[in-house]
Amino acid sequence: MLVQALRQIGIQKLNELQKFAIPKIAKGSNILITAPTGSGKTECAVIPILNKMLKMNCKGITFLYITPLRALNRDMIRRLRKLAGKLGFSIAIRHSDTPNSERRMQSLNPPQILITTPETFQILFLGKRLRESLKNVEFVVIDEIHELADSKRGVQLVLALERLKKLTKFQIIGLSATLSNAREVARYFGIENVIEWKGDKVYEFEVVYGDVDKIPEIVGKSTLIFTNTRQTSEALGLKLKDKLKVEVHHSSLSRDVRVEAERMFVNGELDALVCTSSMELGIDVGHVDVVIQFNSPREVRRLIQRVGRAGHKLGEVSRGYIVARDFDDILESWAIVKRAEDGKIEPVELYRMCLDVLANQIVAMLLEGYNPKEIYEIVKRTEPYRDIDYELFQSVLEFLERCGLIRDGRVTRIGRRYFYRNLSMIPDESKLKVVDITTNRVIGYLDESFISYFDFGVFAMKGELWRVLAIDDVVRVEPIKAEGVIPSWFGEEIPVPFEVAQEVGKLRGWIRDLLEVDCNCVKLKDIFNDEGACKVVFETLKDCVERGFEIPTDRVITIEGRGKLTINACFGHRVNETLAKAISPFLPRPFEISVDPYRIRIKANVDGNSIRDILMKIDVEKLREIVEVALLDSKILHYKFVEVAKRFGCIEDVKRVNVRSLILKLRETPVYLEALNEIFHNRLDLDRTCKVLRMIKNGEIEVLVYDELGPISRVNELKFDTFVDRDRSILHAFKERIENEECYMICVNCGCKVRMKVKMIERLECLRCGSRMVACVNARRGDVGIEELYRIANLVMCYGKRAIYALNTFGVGVNTAVRILSKFYRSEEEFLRELIEAEKRFIRTRIFWS
Known part of the structure; x- marks a missing residue:
């Protein structure tokens, strides 16, 4: 019956992977299968499970299929519905878009096969009928497991699977793209066996130098064009619509728009689909003959996953181009291609001891009816929390009680609302x-x-x-039809890994040696093919040598310039970010510091020799403490703290919170600890930074100092943008205008009144009596009452120069200033934008004011 059904849906025979994997899965083993895109992994799991179900009396949910994306849910139900129907099995999909009517039907009459996401899986435990139905689960398949493994969604899913084990015994099958640490990932999800299948998948990569105009030359009949950000996708789509039939696909477009773009692509109505990682996973969009990656893909695994969408079936060639636009981009792309061809994929970095996930799951399990001791035992059995002690667990419980989410071991009404509002571990913005x-x-x-x-x-x-x-x-x-700006969206940049940046350093060193014997870069062109790319790299490095600069490599750091310095360091985003944080407490104030994968840029009253001395003197054993001090007043800690506090249920409306005060109040609590841990996991790399610092100290990495900036320090920093970025110039002009506003500084203590420009205000205290109760009133205003002066003075004392800026913005009175100043801002730019918006709002509505 199963064989006949498979033939009817087009599966005439099994491939080599399926012949190898299906018998092992049929024995009931928990197995993780890692294999290239298009290798038939899904069928490896589904065929033996359906075969077993045919021999069972399946009541309720027997087979759970979990995917990381709703789009994959829709794709999977489309693929499985025919097969399930022919075998007589009921099948349904359940995620956040599922209508309430359909949810009720599923609750009353649960399907035998349920396709869902990790977040919706959590809710199934709390419905009386659905929880009862979960006791029938025999099989769980986790698709695209690598997408969950390196995020907190993976931790959440691991805990949910452990909760499911309390209800029933089941077999777990994990499906993943190729992993370099497959066994570690398998163990993380409670899977004992691993099948790593490389098969005969063939990839062809080519790096070409160019910009948007290069794309029409290399586009195929059916092309996916990947970008690293939604902004770039929009800009690229806008440019290409004059040259090709293209649509744009990313997660901030509505579902209808994305589905329509997919339909047009499948039906051959488009030359290309411009997309982000929204099309990186196994969503079926028909035949793709070529993949174009616009700008470096940043990671080896991302390149393989994306190019693997072309020539999707085993035996077909997956052909991909990387369009690289500058010196850094070209070298990085070459390095990633080399590592891909050598099979050197970055390991998935797994989360452990996530206290915000734990808080959410404690509330979930209390709602299920478990007591704290039982919850601790469930949590302790999982890989992410195997090292948790009861003291830490108890501190999370106490914090939840302090927040009013639980009381005497029971979930409060606020706690129940908190759980449902924080089902997702994906950081989001309104x-x-x-x-x-x-x-x-x-x-x-x-x-x-x-x-x-x-x-x-x-x-x-x-x-x-x-x-x-x-x-x-x-x-x-x-x-x-006109010109416009490209929207910005939260959470975009892909960091360059340490290993890739080191490979770029080695390539620079190899080309430097080549310069001595091949001044026309003939050998380079023979290896890398694209003449334009070779010329850009060769001429930049040749310019370095001719001007007397050593080329920064994996074993050479150069510190160049004075006042405005560049540390050229091939260590990737996270190590360079950690180094920057470690250096910053030792810099004279004021200073500015920024980071990319190959540079740390510093603007301060300091020279290169001082920076070298700082690097030599940093105590490696105290690196975490030094970095933590640097983070305390950083925007990233403020932002991350708010994000984690929301997931803990401490705050709901961030606009009404003074974040710095809240951090000081909650220091050493689970919220603060988790915010730090997340920054150290996502943004920083202590271990590799310690290794780099030790190599600097013992001379394995050479540090050279130059008084001026060399060619690599001056490498073009402008990245792709279709339009002129008006935002920065608007903000600059607005700030300049505010700073030139005339205002009165009025002491409410002694009555002293001084007129000056905003930019002249330095000390926020009375020049006569020294009182800090000083009000700032714009010179355009008439007389101000004493009560309002006291309110203004309090604002100036609490918020400092930001209050001065707000009170000198046209149309911003005390009440509006209070609303603006009480919000959390990730940067000064964000604060200035809020002032501009308040001014525009006043101008638009002042006709209605009496």
Whole structure:
């Protein structure tokens, strides 16, 4: 019966992987299968499970299929529905978009096969009927497990699987792209056996130098064009629509728009689909003949996953181009291709001891009816929490009680609301729908942070231009032909790993040696093919040598310049970020510091020799303490603290919170500890930084100092953008205007009144009596009452120069200033945008003021 059904849906025979894996899965073993894209992993899991189900009396949910994306859920049900139907099995999908009517039906009559996401899986434990149905689960398949393994969603899923083990005994099958640490990932999810299958998958990579205009030359009949950010996707789509039939696909577009783009691509109506990681996973979009990666893919695993979408089936060649645009991009792309060809894929870095996930799961298990001791035993059995002690567990319990989420071992009404609001471990920002008024169709979503400073103008979305007509509960737009800005979205940049940056350093060293014997880069062209790319790299490095600069490599750091310095260091984003944090406490103030994978840029009253001395003197044993001190007043800690505090249920409306005060109040609590741990896991790399510092101290890494900036320090920093970035110039002009505003500084203690420009204000205290109760009133205003002066003085004392800026913004009174100043801002730019928006709002509405 199964063989016949498989033939009817087009599976005539099994491939080599399936012949090898299916018998092992049929024996009931827990197995992780890692194999290239298009190798038939799904069938490896599904065929033996359905075969077993045919011999069982399947009541309730027997087979759970978990994927990381709703789009994959939809794709999987489309693929499995025919087969399940032919075998007589009921099948359903359940995620956040599932209508309530369908959920009720599933609760009353549970399907035998349920396809879901990790977040929705959590809810199944709390419905009385669905929880009872979970006791029938015999099989769990986790698809694209690598996507979950390196995020907190993976930790959440591991705990949910452990909770499921309390209800039933089941077999786990994990499916993943190729992993370099497959056994570690398998153990993490409670899987004992691993099948690592490379098969005969063939990849062809080519790095080409160019920009948008290069793409039409290399595009195929059916091409996926990957970018690293949604902003770049929009800009690229906008540029290419004049040259090719293209659509844009990313997670901030509405589901309808994405599905329509997928349909057009499958039906051959498009030359190319411009996309982000939204198309990286196994969503079926038909035949793809070539993949183009615009800019370096940053990671080996990302390149393999993306290029693997071309020639999707085993035996076919997966062909991919990387369009590299500058010196860094070219070398990085060459390094990633070399590592891909050598099979050197970055390991998945697994999360451990996540206290915010633990808090959420404690509340979930209390709702299920477990007591704290039972919860601790469940948690302790999982790999992410195997080292947790009861003292730490108890501190999380006590914190939840302090927040009012639990009381005497029971979940409060606030706690129940907290659990359902924090099901997702994906960091998010408030969004507004974008509605096309001509069709009343939702085309996508914009982050509030973009809307807050965006003028009523034109922006790009889904590769088209839209004019904003109104912003209320949604953004109402109409399509136009004009120029516009590209929206910004939260959470974009892909960090370059240490190993890739080191490979770039080695390549630089190899080319430097080549310069001595081959001044025309003939050998380089023979190896890397693209003449334009070879010329850019060769000429930059040749310029370095001719001007007397040593080339920075994996074993050479150069510190160049004075006042504005560049540390050229090939260590990747996270190590360079850690080094920057370790250096910053020793720099004279004020200073500015920024990081990329190959440089640390410093603007301060300091020279290169001083920086070298700092690097030599940093106590490696106290590195974490030094970095933690540097983080205390950093924007990243403030932002991360808010994000984690939300997941703990401490705060709901960040706009009403003074974040710095909250951090000081909650220091040493689980929220603070988890915010730090997440930064150390995601943004920093203590272990490799310690290794680098030790190599500097013992001379294995040479540090050279130059008084001026060399060619590599001056490498073009401008990355792809279709339009001129107006935002920065607008902010600069606005700040300059505010700083030139005339205002009165009035002491409410002694009455002293001084007129000056905002930019002249340095000391926020009375020049006569020294009191800090000083009000700032714009010179345009008339007399101000004593009560209002006291309110203004309190604002100035609490918020400092930001209060001065707010109170000198046109149309911003005390009440508006209070609202603006009480919000959390990730940067000064974000604060200035809020002031601009307040001013625009006043100008638009002042006609209604009496």
